Amino acid sequence: MTNDSSAADFSSVVPKERRGLDPVDRRILELLQEDARMPNNAIAAAVGVAPSTCHGRIRALQDSGVIRGFHADVDPAATGRGLQAMIAIRLHAHARSNLATFKDYLARLPGVESIFFVTGDRDFLIHVALSDSEALRDLVAHNISVHPEVAGTNTSVIFEYVSVRRPAG
Amino acid sequence: MTNDSSAADFSSVVPKERRGLDPVDRRILELLQEDARMPNNAIAAAVGVAPSTCHGRIRALQDSGVIRGFHADVDPAATGRGLQAMIAIRLHAHARSNLATFKDYLARLPGVESIFFVTGDRDFLIHVALSDSEALRDLVAHNISVHPEVAGTNTSVIFEYVSVRRPAG
DNA sequence: CTTGAAATTTAGAGGTT
């Protein structure tokens, strides 16, 4: 006990582990990125530590926020959303004050997979997966373009989307 | 009109389970998208079936390709890649024949998280996570712009990236 | 196809060197 220090965790993304991240930790992260359901035993063997030690490492990585979660990768087409698109959104200059609100609005729209808040001539890029072109047209016309803060949109259909997982971290 | 048309569909994203996907399956997918490490027992209880049945469902979803994998979500900043960017790439018209090769080239570049092959005025959008602006500049200048097939690039820094996971599928 | 229980494997905690 007597752990008075260390807390004071505001919200931030400040790395609790000062800057460290052993080669062992990096290897564990690699493996879990490839397969989040890999057994602890197998991971321990692969990185060369005891299962117990490996388990402690993984837990620490989760607690420190390095690992943010474990998620299943589901094929959008299999769930009836076979059409993907990238929608670039430009906002009116005066509307850029409450971006968080607009972002939340986007996050609640159907079919939105991810949101990029970017610099440049566009303000937002949103990756959507929908059932068909009609759903895409409806989304853009009825839920985005009509929004008073939106100055304009530019939609590109996605032929292929590849999520890259590199071998080395 | 008979359906002779379109291209020969060798490749196969054809759903094995023709169109089926029970409400139970959809619920399982929801839960696993939120937490891929959720115990099978807990999932079974949540969807209202026996653990064994639930396990069989999950296995079937994996075998049929609906679930493509389970991956850990690792904070890029924690692994020394605190700068994210979206790089739009336009190719020369004559270079659009072997897009697959160029895509593989992109996938092997350091820091590339995902690749979007899109319609419109740009051909590719790549989402990258790098250590700093110098690394970003090096990537664009030395690995992308110099590529003979590349006609031009347009880089936008990403202030915020949100991966949206909706409650309902 | 679903259920229920058994056997193997794994996770997580405590104590030791």
Next chain:
DNA sequence: AACCTCTAAATTTCAAG
């Protein structure tokens, strides 16, 4: 701080409705 052992819980297989 990493390793070993132990208990509890999970996954997976097997048989039956």
